[in-house]
Amino acid sequence: MKPKILIITGYGVNCEAESKYAWELAGADVDLVHLNDLIENAGRLQDYAGLMFIGGFSYGDHMTSGHVFARRVKHHLQEELQKFIDAERVVLGICNGFQVMTKMGLLPGLNGGYFDPKVALMQNECGCFQNRWVELAFEQTSNCVFTKGLDRMPLPVRHGEGKLFTPDKKIFAEIESAGCVACRYVDGTSGKPTQDFPQNPNGSLNAIAGLTDPTGRVFGMMPHPEAYLFPENHPQWKRQKLEGALPEHGSGLQLFENAVKFLQG
Amino acid sequence: MAERIEIGLKSGVPDARGRGVVGKARSFLGLGLSSCRTRDVFRIDIELKGREVAAIRKAFADPVIGRSAIGRLSPPPFEWLIEVGFKPGVTDNVGRTAEVVVADVLGRKLGPYEQVYTSTQYFLKGGGLSRDDATRIATDLLANVLIQTVAVYSPEEWSASPIDESVPAIHDDTEARVRTYDLSGSDDDLMRISREGILSLSLDEMHAIREHYKRPDVRAERQALGLPAQPTDLELECIAQTWSEHCSHKIFAGNIRYMDENGDEENIQSLFKTYIRAATEKIGENIDWLVSVFTDNAGIIAFNERIHLAYKVETHNSPSALDPYGGSITGIVGVNRDPMGTGMGCQLLANVWGYCLGSPFYDGDLPAGLMHPRRIRDGVHEGVIDGGNQSGIPWVRGFECFDDRYIGKPLVYCGTLGTIPVTVTGGPSERKEIVPGDLVVMCGGRIGKDGIHGATFSSEELRQESPAQAVQIGDPITQRKMYEFLMEARDLGLFRCITDNGAGGISCSFGEMGKYSGGAEVDLKNAPLKYEGLQPWEIFLSEAQERMTLAVDPAHIGQFMDLATRRDVEATVMGAFTSSGELKVMYGDRLIGLLDMDFLYETGCPTLEMEARWKPPEIQLPQLPKAGSRTKNLLSLLGRLNVCSKEFKSRSYDGEVKGLSVIKPFVGVYEDVPTDATVMRVEYQSNEGVALAEGINPFYSDIDTYDMTASVIDEAVRRIISVGGRLDRIAGLDNFCWPDPVQSEKTPDGFYKMAQLVRSNKALYDITTAYGVPCISGKDSMKNDSVRGGRKISIPPTLLFSTIGRIDDVRTVITMDWKHDGDVIYIIGVTRDEMGASEYHRMLAEDQGEPGHFGGRAPGLDVSMALTWYRAMNRATDAGLLKSAHTPTVGGLGVALALCALGGDLGADVDMSAVPLDGIMSDDAVLFSESNSRFVVTCTEEKASALEAIFEGLPIARIGTVNSSGRLTVSGKRGRRIVDADLAKLRKAFKKTLWNI
Structure with missing residues (x-):
């Protein structure tokens, strides 16, 4: 059976088309639901196997990115969300969606505390929005259902506020020890996590690009897997093709396929 | 009195915004402060009870990194504090978002005048700044005093001052009044009315209006309806708006003796x-x-059996000169509404931008009242970055063109490509129809005084007193909400017709739509206002942003309004369409304007009579350097503003949202070399795509605008061909930006400028018809002069020609970067001695201290030859023979070879003596002439003979081989080595000029 995914739209999030395509390509059914319609009928969330907070500029990133969208979701949907997570469903947040989830406290979700924000995604170290391709390495020990079995992946970043930060060093240690880090920015040649711009495009601490909750079912990342579904999305695809190394699909699809596989048991 | 909340970062949390200020103060103003911490201030002009303000404070701040206080948050150590807020009536997008949070906390909807106002604090430290220094930082870096307020405090002043809880609300209880204009006076009186009212009406036009109101039938009708015999303010304002150069393109419509x-x-x-x-x-x-x-609003072309494409490019020049950020964000968000209001309403697929600016390094005199070009550049980029990124539309093309004649008026081009299903709710999607009785509905943002006189103002040269009202700030989020709502409403069949509100606001859109039914009757009292105190004519003319006008069948209005409410979009029924032939404007139950549609749009405006005289200019040549190495010249060329890398700023634009990109704006091993054309898919389910490109070169205009126009069209077409686009499926957009070309006291060289315009148009006809590349839409902006500080600065005649081409299968496209060691390099086309106004001649002229000595022959165009080459290129790409293809333009073959090499990070050994030439030429000309219609391509050795066979009888020559030496070497006549450059050096030269700037 095809798992059903709900994508929340409205108020400036804008990656609905490619996110829908990604899930469909991976074998899921997708409904795009406007935030107002979901708030009006919050119970319908439980009809779905997965929820996605997509990328974009909810409320223009005003009052810091994701802040207002997160407040509204938490204000109106907290109970339903808790129920949804408790019922073994999956939640994905990409870019602005990751920011929203972090602001809400869904991530890192240490000790099951889902609505208590612990970290911030703040303004990039370079001071401005960046759109460029980066190299990611997935944590092999992570139990994130989206990234299972993945090693390295090139993906685009497109954000102004992606630096994972907290002034509280203890929190970082906890995140690391609880296995909440799902992927990091790495140097393309050495494969090692890096703090150097532009390989690490935002100066994120410990080069963290994505977080999972301890269950592995709630996951968010700054880079955009839904923007690498076609092999021709890769900036070097012409070279890959000449060398016979062009993949059939963009690698970003693998995260969605992983989630669908998980949901299909 | 409002509640004030201040939010800052916890200590130890880096402040990237503040660090940006430190960096800019140093590089821009030469002021070395050591730190800057920033704070956000919210003033909440809402009646709050008990613990509500505390709950709002909590809801505003980030608990992880932020701290906040009601009233004043204790300041960090500082020497100067700058607080920047908005002037009354200026769009405050952050404030608008904060209102959403307040409404959630209060658990109720806010009233229209319950508002939140924001400002920003900058705490400066170090560098021994004086008050003047701090004020300079405030006014030259942080704020635009046209639209923003600035306060500078020392620590003592700050602690002694009361907590500022005032708000920049507009409290204007002026009663609505309708005045009449007395047009019975002398010609001087008429012109005074025009000037003082910023109507930009000429004497001829004032006479035509006077005569119209004198007509017995007009008088009789007005008397019968109780209207004054003379025009009301609303009527005269509406006529002025409609007849403005901006709206009615009188110069392009007028008669010219050439x-x-x-x-x-x-x-x-x-x-x-x-x-x-x-x-x-x-x-x-x-x-x-x-x-x-x-x-x-945009031109529509067929794409496949499912969808059409709509494309439009606009300019937003005058507002961007006054407020670069506000002007340009309004430009991009505004042009989005063009496809959105085309046909039954298009989805938005991609954005393009391009700016013509003074040098960011300009160090000459700057007339009072003009901003430094670097500040304009920063603001314009920031505005289009925010507008495009927040709208979720990827950029696909962008360019910058620098010339100091743009310091008076920057040109800010913004364009949008849209798609629309071939049929929408059972009918052709391009249809525009309205049935009398359909309701006039306005939706989107509210109306304020913003942008009043925008259209008439942009038809004037920039004067010192140009009104601040002409500045607006676009709000991409309000528009995005409206856009999604409109697409939903379209597919549900809830409206019959749609158009956007641009220049002239509803006075233009109601009338334009009224043409489809034959009239309209509206009541301005229904209009949703941002604040009280607007006069009816101001409501009618306001260019407040993010608004669309629709025709809704009364049978659908309930469903339409219900959906609008659920999507949080304001929609208002303003009246109904009629077939009376008139635009009838009410204010409550009072008739305040009656305009005959035929007079207003068709017959009323007198035709301009203009004169043009062409005389080719005489321009001296620079001195060519002695024979020898040109390596240094090539390095210098690569670093020049109009050649060098524009990547640094471009990286802040989102080019990949939607995930459809195929050839991105930057290509090559390091993704740092600009592509000739970008390519993207249009739908997820198909491999069909579009290629987008453009041509612009105002420098050739100094020699002959005919050559300029031919060259930019050729460049824009050739770029599409180079990536594999089909010659028979390319469409163009023309954007003319000209200095005022009408001879007058203030334009004594009008005859010549008009002749330049005529010649440009002649070339456009000749070349587009020869190539079979139709213009599908276009725009002109004809008053790009500045007379500030007693100095007139006119832009060079500038034509942007944008192209869109069809790609049958995106998997077969070709990029410009060299691919492999051993690949064979060919030049296709003929190189002529055409160095007039070339980058090389201009560089030599500047270096020799005679910047005007850039003469010579400008590139010409042999269209019949070019066509045969382009068809052969199409065959070569169809056959899959090419590994790379690039179009030499500015900087000629020398720059072209360098860019291909940098793209591939591969060297080459090139022999220029093989290049097909027209006559005997110097090495300089072969290397740097900018002759049109040429390509540099590579293929494997195995495919070389097949390529040569396709080009049999045409000018093609094998000029070298790609290698992995890491060097580009070029030999000229008699085997002399004329270039020998290390790739790392070439890359550095290409990238360093605008890096970090």
């Missing part, structure tokens, strides 16, 4: 009809993919 250099005369009745539309009509006889051209 005299060429031999004294031969010709009468031209409308440049637009004679050249632009005639060319498209002629081409249209032989093609079947033009769906809607020149009639709607």
Whole structure:
């Protein structure tokens, strides 16, 4: 059976088309639901196997990115969300969606505390929005259902506020020890996590690009897997093709396929 | 009194915004402060009870990194504090978002005048700044005093001052009044009325209006309806708006007597009809993919059996000169509404931008009242970055063109490509129809005084007193909400017709739509206002942003309004469409304006009579350097503003949202070399795509605008061909930006400038018809002069020609970067000695201290030859023979070879003696001439003979081989080595000029 995914739209999030395509390509059914319609009928969330907070500029990133969208979701949907997570469903947040989830406290979700924000995604170290391709390495020990079995992946970043930060060093240690880090920015040649711009495009601490909750079912990342579904999305695809190394699909699809596989048991 | 909340970062949390201020203060103003911490201030002009304000404070701040206080948050150590807020009536997008949070906390909807106002604090430290220094930082870096307020405090002043809880609300209880204009006076009186009212009406036009109101039938009707005999303010304002150069393109519609250099005369009745539309009509006889051209907000062409494409490029020059950020964000968000209001409403697929600016390093005199070009550049980029990124539309093309004649008026081009299903709710999607009785509905943002006189103002040269009202700030989020709502409403069949509100606001859109039914009657009292105190004519003319006008069948209005409410979009029924032939404007139950549609749009405005005289200019040549190495010259060329990398700023634009990109704006091993054209898919389920490119070169205008125009069209077409686009499926957009070309006291060289315009149009007709590339939409902006500080600065005649081409299968496209060691390099086309106004000649002239000595022959165009080469290129790409293809333009073959090498990070050994030439030429000319229609391509050795076979009988030559030496070496005549450059050096030269700037 095809798992059903709900994508929340409205108020400036804008990656609905490619996110829908990604899930469909991976074998899921997708409904795009406007935030107002979901708030009006919050119970319908439980009809779905997965929820996605997509990328974009909810409320223009005003009052810091994701802040207002997160407040509204938490204000109106907290109970339903808790129920949804408790019922073994999956939640994905990409870019602005990751920011929203972090602001809400869904991530890192240490000790099951889902609505208590612990970290911030703040303004990039370079001071401005960046759109460029980066190299990611997935944590092999992570139990994130989206990234299972993945090693390295090139993906685009497109954000102004992606630096994972907290002034509280203890929190970082906890995140690391609880296995909440799902992927990091790495140097393309050495494969090692890096703090150097532009390989690490935002100066994120410990080069963290994505977080999972301890269950592995709630996951968010700054880079955009839904923007690498076609092999021709890769900036070097012409070279890959000449060398016979062009993949059939963009690698970003693998995260969605992983989630669908998980949901299909 | 409002509640004040201040939010800052916890200590130890880095402040990237503050660090940006430190960096800019140093590089821009030479002021070395050591730190800057920033704070956000919210003033909440809402009645709050008990613990509500505490709950709002908590809801505003980030608990992880932020701290906040009601009233004042204790300041960090500082020497100067700058607080920047908005002037009354200026759009405050962050404030608008904060209102959403407040509404959630209060658990109720806010009233229209319950508002939140924001400002920003900058705490500066170090550098021994004086008050003047701090004020300079405030006014030259942080704030635009046209629209923002600035306060500077020392620590003592700050602690002694009361907590500022005032708000920049507009409290204007002026009663609505309708005045009449007395047009019975002298000509001087008429011109005074025009000038003082910023109406930009000419004497001829004032006379035409006076005569119209004198007509017995008009008088009789007005008397019967109780209207004054003289025009009301609303009527005169509406006529002025409609007849403005900005809205009615009088120069392109007027009559011109043109005299060429031999004294031969010709009468031209409308440049637009004679050249632009005639060319498209002629081409249209032989093609079947033009769906809607020149009639709607954007041109529509067929793409496949499912969808059409709509494309439009606009300029937003005058507002960007006054407020670069606000002007440009309004430019991009505004042009989005063009496809959105085309046909039954298009989805938005991609954005393009381009700026013509003064040098960011300009160090000459700057007339009072003009901003430094670097500040304009920063603001313009920031505005389009925010507008495009927040709208979720990827950028696909961008360019910057630098010349110090743009310091008076920057040109800010913004364009949008849209898609629309071939049929929408059972009918052709390009249809525009309205049935009398359909309701006039306005939706989107509220109306304020913003942008009043925008259209008439942009039709004037920039004067010192140009009104601040002409500045607006776009709000991409309000628009995005409206856009999604409209797409939903479209597919549900909830409206019959749609258009956007641009220049002239509803006075233009109601009238334009009224043409489809034959009239409209509206009540301005229904209009949703941002604040009280607007006069009816101001409501009618306001250019407040993010608004669309629709025609809704009364049977659907309930469903339409219900959906609008659920999507949080404000929609208002303003009246109904009629077939009376009149635009009837009420204010409550009072009739305040009656305009005859025929007079207003068709017959009323007198035709301009203009004169043009062409005399080719005489321009001296620079001295060519002695024979020898040109390595240094090539390095210098690569670093020049109009050649060098524009990547640094471009990286802040989102180019990949939607995930459809195929050839991105930057290509190559390091993704740092600009592509000739970008390519993207249009739908997820198909491998069909579009290629987008453009040509612009105002420098050739100094020699002959005919050559300029031919060259930019050729460049824009050739770029599409180079990536694999089909010659028979390319469409163009023309954007003319000109200095005022009408001879007058203030434009004593008008005859010449008009001749430049005529010649440009002639070339446009000649070249587009020869290539079969129809213009599907276009725009002109004809008053790009500044007379500030007693100095007139006019832009060079500038034509942006944008192209869109069809790609049958995106998997077969070709990029410009070299691919492998051993690949063979070919040059296709003929190189001529055409160095006039070339980058090389201009560089030599500047270096020799005679910047005006850039003469020579500008690149010409042999269209019949070019066509055979382009068709052969199409065959070569179809056969899959090419590994790379690039179009040499500015900087000639030398720069072209360097860019291909940098793209591939591969060297080459090139022999220029093989290059097909027209006559005997110097090495300099072979290397740097900018002759049109040429390509540099590579292929494998195995495919070389097949490529040569396709180009048999055409000018093609093998000029070298790609290698992995890491060096580009070029030999010229008699085997002399003329270039020998290390790739790392070439890359550094190409990238360093605008890096971090």
